Amino acid sequence: xxxxxxxxxxxxxxxxxxxxxxxxxxxxxxxxxxxxxxxxxxxxxxxxxxxxxxxxxxxxxxxxxxxxxxxxxx
Numbered sequence: 001x002x003x004x005x006x007x008x009x010x011x012x013x014x015x016x017x018x019x020x021x022x023x024x025x026x027x028x029x030x031x032x033x034x035x036x037x038x039x040x041x042x043x044x045x046x047x048x049x050x051x052x053x054x055x056x057x058x059x060x061x062x063x064x065x066x067x068x069x070x071x072x073x074x
Contacts, residue, residue, distance in 0.1 A: 003029060010034065019062035026055050038063045 001009075010033040013020055022037075024030065031039075037057045044054040 006030070007033070013059070016059075017061060019065060020057075020059045021062050022057040024055060024057075026053065030055075030057065034059075036060060 006027070006029050010030065013022065014033065022030075022034075026041075034057050037059050040056045040058075042054050042056060044052050046052040
């Protein structure tokens with residue numbers, strides 16, 4: 001995806017009233033455009049078992065759901 005594609009996606013997600021959880025790698029665009037979203041880093045593995053840090057973002061509607069909050073606090 002291009003930076004413009006990411007911006008278009010994030011604009012659409014920010015405009016939604018749905019509960020949204022987004023998974024990906026740390027990105028300045030995401031940090032800048034999702035300042036009110038809860039962010040949690042999670043250790044993961046990439047190709048050939050290489051360690052990576054993956055990030056989960058939750059919007060307010062999703063963060064208000066106790067089941068998702070419990071998942072992120074583990």
